[in-house]
Amino acid sequence: MRRFAAARFEARRLAAALAGALALACAPLPAQPQPRKPAPTATAPSLSASQRVMAGSPLAVLVGRVPDGARLAIARPTDPPATAIVVVALGARPSASLPTPGEAGAYELRLTRDQNGAPVILLRQSLVTTPPEATLAAPARIGRGQALPVRGIGPNGERDRVVLVPAGAAPEAQGPSFFPQENVEATLDGPDQPGPYELRYVMDAPVSGLRVLATRAVSVE
Structure with missing residues (x-):
């Protein structure tokens, strides 16, 4: 009887183990993590x-992802897309330097291009210009024909110049000069004629002009 009972117990144990193995084999597999989709590549232009x-x-x-035919412009905030104070074509360049208006005020930097034959604004950014200032340094007196060492710092626009002219001359008067955008220091040739002269920082910018x-x-003796 004992052997028979032991055999029955062993049979039940094997049956239970087999049932457990079958249950595990039939169980659904855990869900596998899905690979992440790559982030979409940015295609819109940017302005800095x-x-x-x-x-x-x-x-x-600096312009990121420059569109074909794009232009940079400076305009007043109320100007329509076709109106601008300064316009510079970008071409394939990612950057450009624009002359700013010579009058202090509120303006707008724009990235534009033509669509259906008319300019459209792709991006815009506010631009505030502060009052322009300049400083000059030079000897107060020189002899006739003597070299004049000069230092001039201001907005340093592309067309700005530091010039020596007779005192009281018109703003557009010509004389020994240099461009501070290239170098803020220079040595000018002194005039051969004695008299009162004036060293000037002359700004030449959009809107303001000279x-x-x-x-x-500077006295020439």
């Missing part, structure tokens, strides 16, 4: 530039 600069100074602009920002009296 200072939002506050001195009036008349150059504005460096404007004398700073003067320094």
Whole structure:
């Protein structure tokens, strides 16, 4: 009897083990993690530039993902897309330098291109220009024909110049000069004629045109 009972117990144990193995084999597999989809590649252009600069100074602009036929423009905020103070074509360049208006105020930097034969604004960014200022340094007196060491700092626009002219001359008067955008220091040839002269920082920017920002009296003896 004992052997028979032991055999029955062993048979039941094997049956239970087999049933457990079958249950595990039939159980659904755990869900496998799905691979992440790659993030979509950005295709929209981007615009990066200072939002506050001195009036008349150059504005460096960086454009990401430049569209074909894109242009950079500076306009008043209320100007329509076809109106601008400054326009620079980008071509394949990712950056450009734009001359800013010589009058202090609120403006707008725009990225534009033509669609259906008319300009449209793709991106815009506010731009505030502060009042332009300049400083000059030079000897107060020199001899006739003597070299004049000069230092001039201002908006340093592309067409700005530091010039030595007779005192009281018109803003567009010509004389020994240099361009501060290239170098803020230079040595000018002194006049051969004695008398009162004036060293000037002359800004030449959009909107303002020619404007004398700073003067320094120089006597030629």
